[in-house]
Amino acid sequence: MNYTYFPGCSLEKNAACYDASTRAVAAQLGMQLTEVEDWNCCGATEYVSLNLTAAYSLIARNLAQASKNTSTHELVAPCSACYLNLRKCDKVLGQDPKFAGRVVQALAAGGLSYKPGTLHIRHLLDVLYQDVGLEALAAKVTKPLRGLRVAPYYGCMIVRPEFHDGGEDPEAPTSLDEILKALGADVVDYPLKAACCGGHMTQISEATGFDMIHRLVKSAADLNADLIATLCPMCQLNLDGFQGAMNRHFGSHFHMPVLYFTQLIGLAMGMSMREMGIGEEIVDARAALSRIGSEMAAEAAEPKRPRKDDKALPMPAPLKRA
């Protein structure tokens, strides 16, 4: 399993623990990650708001750099925004030859080129779920996360407009749920699993941004989750970094730790908290993690089951995915 790896700006510093845990877990699972040589920022959602050709040329430079690694066509990004930008750019360049022509000209000015469709661009979650697989993952678990109630949080940009090459529902994805279950965690049926964290909204309109963070944290707390598992540095920054400011804004007292799913995988595989960068989060996760292994906690936290009552009407069974 050989991949070109695009860490992205966040993983350099504010999400360094995501980068560290990804590399550590990947090594354990037999994945070889080769970092894209001299990559640049993907432009997030900001550049496309200002200049379309420049925004796509900025992203295309990364595709050009990544395609220099000819040993594989698989490009993996752990950041949802980077993933979406890289993937969208590759797709748009393939679909709109006129626009692609402009981007090709811009790249040429920097002595680079990229042929759309060369790379298969994927998110880390997709790679762990499909290439590594649940069985191989479960086989590596030495310290199951039993007793830990985790709210699986996907956010937006990984599942929408499409994810898993269209194989996951954009409203109700399940791959992270399944991975966390394979780690032994008690996975919460989190209704806001694919809702938005607000992106840069705290910097545009505080009230709007805090409200979006509040919804997510409140829902996880309502469902007695011990922590939220995320796979996007923007989501982590909003839910973790701004949780205190959000609490002050609402007069609330939530304490909901937010960890990267790779950190939880690493812990379950027996790696240390230190290796996984636990402690770098603003909302301390240690108390929540201490519940691992306590079966009692898990049972106590179970939501009340509906009373068995003869009069209750049957519910439709969950839809089986084709």
Add this chain to the structure above:
Amino acid sequence: MTEEIRIGVYICHCGSNIAGTVDVEEVARWAGHLTNVISSRDYKFMCSSLGQEMIEKDIKEKGVNRVVVASCTPHLHELTYRNALARAGLNPYFFEMANIREQVSWVTTDRVEATKKAEALVAAAVSRVAWHEALEPLFVPIDPNVLIVGGGVAGIQAALEIADAGNHVYMVEREPSIGGHMAQLDKTFPTLDCSACILTPKMFNVGNHKNVTLMTWSEVEKVDGYIGNFTVTIRKRARYVDTGLCTGCGVCEEKCPKKVVDDVFEAGVGHRKVVYRPFPQAVPNYPVIDRPNCTFFQKGTCKACEKFCPTGAIKFDQQDEVLTVKVGNIILATGWDLFDARRIPQYGYGRIRNVFSSMEFERLSNAAGPTGGKIVMRDGVSVPKSVGIIHCVGSRDKHYNNYCSAICCMQSLKFAHLVHEKTGAQVHNFYIDIRTPAKAYDEFYQRVLDEGTIFIRGKVAEISDSPRTAEEEGKIIVQVDDSLAGRQRRIPLDMVVLSAGLEPRHDAKEVAIKFGISCSADRWFMEKHPKLDPVATMTDGVFVAGVCVGPKDIPASVAQGSAAAARVLSIIGQKEIQIDAATAIVNEESCVGCKECIPSCPYQAIEFLEDKRKAYVREALCKGCGTCVGTCLSKSISLRHFTDDQLVAEMIGAMTAMKMFEQAQTEVA
């Protein structure tokens, strides 16, 4: 060709449909100079009686013996003009039509180009018609028996009309009882008649009619033959009940110890026994044993039903029965499936307890349903204080079904009324557009408005169980852009009902193939003409009625049932039917007996004459598609009215005209 060819050409204006784009006078003038043309005219409406008389007059007075009409599609008027030829004493096949409306005026904006193209098509037809041969149509007798597939209200209506007229009907129904979806409903809009009350007498009449053979728990396996002479193979699945002995007393059902969720008749919101009739007024009144769920079939013990049956009618060793019937006509009234609202995860159906589907609601509201007609929440006890009804679920949406399901507006208004009447709850209806275009429908809308239902215009974005505020705690929250108020709103409610759309049956495509008809892109059965022939199909002798053709309500389904019956009765009344003479014919001299043509025929019209070792086309079955002609390696099959000579002549005609235009262009330049 010994006789002199004398061609008459007639260019139709079709009002301004053709004349608005094509210079029809110029086409007529130009065509007058073509080889063998002795008369060329244009007229406002060639299909009118005056237009037809013009042709007949030329035949009689000017000795025209070949006719070309340039007008609309042969689909519409080929028969009209062939009849005109016949009236004037000319073989109707000495006729050719050039389509200068659908293929020219409606799709071309440039008048000069349109006129040239019309001229080329006329030249092609003129060149072709010279090669036409006199053909004699074929007549086949009509078997007066009729097969009706599907025992919902459309099929029931058709069956009674045909049986009352004295013809025998075989009705095949997949479920254990006839009645279809209508039997599940509570009240029917806009009059609020009880659905069962108006349907069960009709069901009873079908079950007891001397001219109806009812086969429920059965499916059609195979259809052979053609209009007037179909042979149909039907599988009667084992009921494990001897219907000759069963009295329908219901003791077996009472004694059966196993209950399962009834996903069909009770829409998943109620239970039934493993030996069951879907409902007490079922027709026929015999139960069936649900084999996959039966304890005896699974574990080899139980047999409670057998023990208690007073007439010894339970037969665990019963086998499926396969039988064949002969019929002259077939009506498909196979109905629809409900859109599965679980496909829209953001609506929470199947996850949020008090989100219900429309069919679940019908069963809740139905006095014969699992709650005895009480509208209650999933706990089976609590009465909702606020209810939201969502229109257009799965309809008018490219992700699911792009069409309007036609019944959901009225159904949702009916739900609003029933909730008001039975619970006094506050009702919100969420709609995109309210569509009430039939007799007394809009008045019903006004009544529901008057009752205090709150209407919010906006397609519901999501239905959430994740509260943001104290007011939302414990509620189902409907999030919507209230497009008339101009803002996003979240409305906390106790219960939500999803007005799910109508979908073609999951196996509609396979059924269509079985009966030799086609489906539209969205899988509804295709009618022959959506306006002028709505219950016929492109396959003669196979008719369609009800929702299997497209979404419609009960009155429209009943009307189509009657319409299909009328079409069938008219064919039966003719006793024999004319078949188009444009069929394939095998030249026995050159046929090498390779049999390649036999599997190529989509209509199973070719058989092999073992004695002669030659292929033979049964004309009555042949639809003149020409597939065999292309398949035949020794070029021994030709298609009457589409011979190589005729097709080549047609092409030469068109290409000669094109060449003339090119030359004219060069000269101008």
Add this chain to the structure above:
Amino acid sequence: MEHNHASSFMDEVSSSAPGGEALRTCIQCGTCGGSCPSGPDMQHTPRQIFALIRAGERDVVLKSNTPWYCVSCYYCTVRCPKEIPVTEIMYTLKRMAVRDKAFDDSKAPDFSKVFIRWVEEFGRSFELGLMGVHMIRHNPFGAFKIMDMAVGMVTKGRMAFTPTRIKGLDGLKRILAKAKELEAQA
């Protein structure tokens, strides 16, 4: 005249967004506005923006805060029953507003501009620089509200004090200069 004026604005918007032609098929159902997580704080719901585009209300549309409140969550895009790429149209409206200098409240456009300025200068984004410049300009007292976070980020080593500079910066600058030149001609 009014008709032509209105349809030309529609043409401009729908042709500038990838897949934007679908905008003509909008039935004003409100799926976009109902789905939008920041919709309650927008001056117009996306649905209203589309109605205003049809009406040719260029000024109202380009001055609206709506596109700047878009959080790029793509709920509207995946739910729209007519498959209109709503998120892409929001990006398009932002670009048009920036180009026309139509938007009065410069807070959101400035955030994007400051973010991109670091990227154009160094090749990578620079959070501390971005937050610092943005807050001083638009929310000088906001810094106190998130002081604990800022302290936490710094003490936990999550905030870099200097931006990272990529090696191929000259090449990147040439690429972006060319891209901007081509965008201006398009």
